[in-house]
Structure formats: structure tokens, C-alpha cells
Amino acid sequence: MAQWQLKLILKDFWDKYPEELTLQQVSQKLLERMNELRPEVEKRFPDYLDDFDNSIEDFELFAEDDSMNEEEEEFNYRLDNLYDWADISLDNTFGGKKLCWIELF
Numbered sequence: 001m002a003q004w005q006l007k008l009i010l011k012d013f014w015d016k017y018p019e020e021l022t023l024q025q026v027s028q029k030l031l032e033r034m035n036e037l038r039p040e041v042e043k044r045f046p047d048y049l050d051d052f053d054n055s056i057e058d059f060e061l062f063a064e065d066d067s068m069n070e071e072e073e074e075f076n077y078r079l080d081n082l083y084d085w086a087d088i089s090l091d092n093t094f095g096g097k098k099l100c101w102i103e104l105f
Contacts, residue, residue, distance in 0.1 A: 004101035005044070005090065008037055014104045023069045027062035034059065037100075048088065048099060055082045 010033060017026045034056050041052050058078040062068040068075070086100035 001095055002098040002101075003096060004098050006037060006040060006086075006100040008033055008086070008100055008102045011103050011105055022066070023072060023075055024062060024066050027059050027068075027075070031056065031059050031063050045099065048085065051085045055085060 010030060013021060013026065013029045017023065021029075034052070038049075038052065038056070042049050055078065058081065062071070062075055062078075083102065086098070086102050088099040090097035090099060
């Protein structure tokens with residue numbers, strides 16, 4: 001099992017889309033959590049901060065523009081990029097250190 005170095009906990013709101021939350025609202029909550037995590041990324045993993053900041057910028061588009069509510073495929077593409085960032089191996093060993101656990105459920 002991987003040894004996750006950071007955690008991004010989203011489970012308290014993730015399953016409320018689309019019944020209770022719009023994609024814009026999910027993006028706003030996701031950004032809150034990402035911005036809370038950012039100082040820890042900057043402190044412990046500065047080599048990976050630029051990619052994390054790029055993901056923040058990606059989700060800002062969804063959080064600020066309600067017309068993006070219809071762009072679920074684009075949102076999922078951006079989310080895949082965040083998953084790829086989170087799944088970075090830090091020690092190149094099977095089951096070793098990985099950057100960030102994203103907890104959705």
C-alpha cells in the first residue's frame with residue numbers, strides 16, 4: 001500500500017454533485033481545500049508546486065464562471081491532471097511514497 005505524504009479530503013461534499021451542488025460549487029469547495037493544502041505542498045514538496053498551482057488555476061475557471069457548469073467532460077479532464085499530480089511516486093518503489101491521497105468517498 002502506498003505511503004501517502006499529503007491528503008486532500010473531499011468526501012464531505014463530493015457525492016453531493018449533481019443533486020445538491022453544481023459543478024461550480026464543487027469547484028469552489030475543491031479550491032478551498034487545495035488552497036488549504038498549498039502551504040504544505042510549498043513547504044514539503046516545492047518541486048511539485050508549479051503543477052499544483054496549475055491545477056488550482058484550472059479549477060478557478062470552473063469556480064468563477066457558472067457557464068462551466070455544463071462542462072463536466074472538461075472538469076473531469078482537469079481532475080485527471082490533479083490525480084496524476086497526486087499519484088507521483090516520490091521514491092520510485094512499488095507501494096512506496098506517493099505525493100497526495102485524494103479522498104472522495
